[in-house]
Amino acid sequence: MAEPGGRRRAGDDGRAGGGRRRPGLDGEQVVGAALRIADADGLAAVTVARVAADLGVRAPSLYNHVDGLDGLVRGIALRALGDLEAALSRASVGRSGSAAVRAAADAYRAYALAHPGAYAATQQARPDADPELQAAAQRTTEVLLAVLRDWRLEGDELIHAARAVRSALHGFVVLEADAGFGLPVDRDASFAWLVTMLIGGLDATRDR
Amino acid sequence: MAEPGGRRRAGDDGRAGGGRRRPGLDGEQVVGAALRIADADGLAAVTVARVAADLGVRAPSLYNHVDGLDGLVRGIALRALGDLEAALSRASVGRSGSAAVRAAADAYRAYALAHPGAYAATQQARPDADPELQAAAQRTTEVLLAVLRDWRLEGDELIHAARAVRSALHGFVVLEADAGFGLPVDRDASFAWLVTMLIGGLDATRDR
DNA sequence: CATCTGAACTAATGGTCGTAGTTTAATTCC
């Protein structure tokens, strides 16, 4: 088997009549396959070989669409940040004050639980010298800043508060994903408590 | 070069007069070398080959002392958790209330900043079916529980509070280590703000 | 139909972890 030069059909389901010159793979599909693997089997299961196999293609072929393994996790992270931003926006629109914080926090955790591999990719991808990744992270952060509007914080204090909220949410979902909470105590209740504490802390800074 | 069977002296500096049967390596030294590499060049730089090279030994030799790469990061995590617990205890002893929380939080962050690779190992090591690792994590958690004593929380509420504090601290130091804070705002001040928020949140639950 | 672009291929390199089997040094026992 494996005739030399044997051409495989690798993307002939739908969208074959577009303006593209060839019906094969593209970067979107490759990153999509990697994202599915990451969420199903963990980010560590995302290898060039595995993604290629899932797409019915040899490993080197992926380099035509994606910049190696780093490009793969970068692509996952980019998509994850976009989806997370959208989820946060959806949850917080039309709400204000503590209700907005609560809704955004729940959406944040829900995304991380539903897409553990994608969320992990946002940690692993290095934003140094990657403006696109930085911008995506910035957009996500700005949703959190907007959620804090009612506390009327200004300048650095707003940044401090946003960092605090993000740290708390990030820490919780990471510990939860890594099975870091040993005791058999309801995690939903712990998360609600965390959010209540954050809101209490924000209120405390207001009437200080 | 590299005569077959050439014996290397690999641990003849100091402590050669102990009761050990052989002056070669032992698990402590191997994990110690791995820990140094992790803190200096990142946890990803910890490979069996690299640790062996640093010890002046061939890679397979390490398997006499440590259970492969997983054993290496497990060993690092174990030592990190012990050191972290000690640092937290040292910082919080003799203090109470918000002063104790502040001191413990500062010690937590200081450890993570001083030992980024070791701290990362505590995330990567999987505690499933590893009672020793679970116990070490539990001991660290108990210091945090003790720090919260003055808030007189009971039962699940104490667990919720401890998880919240740990999540916040963990999230902050992870984001800080991954260069996750984009904007040029003083990180020390942000951390102090986070701790103030946590204390405010704890107080809010007391007079609720 | 001829040309050309580029997507996928084969082949090869160098890195990783881990195992099997061997050699030999150090210790212990007689």
Next chain:
DNA sequence: GGAATTAAACTACGACCATTAGTTCAGATG
């Protein structure tokens, strides 16, 4: 002191992995 035992380090391999170089051919363009 010499023999037996223990175990630490070795060489040699195998199975992956990512990545690069060079080749082939399918499909679109003129």
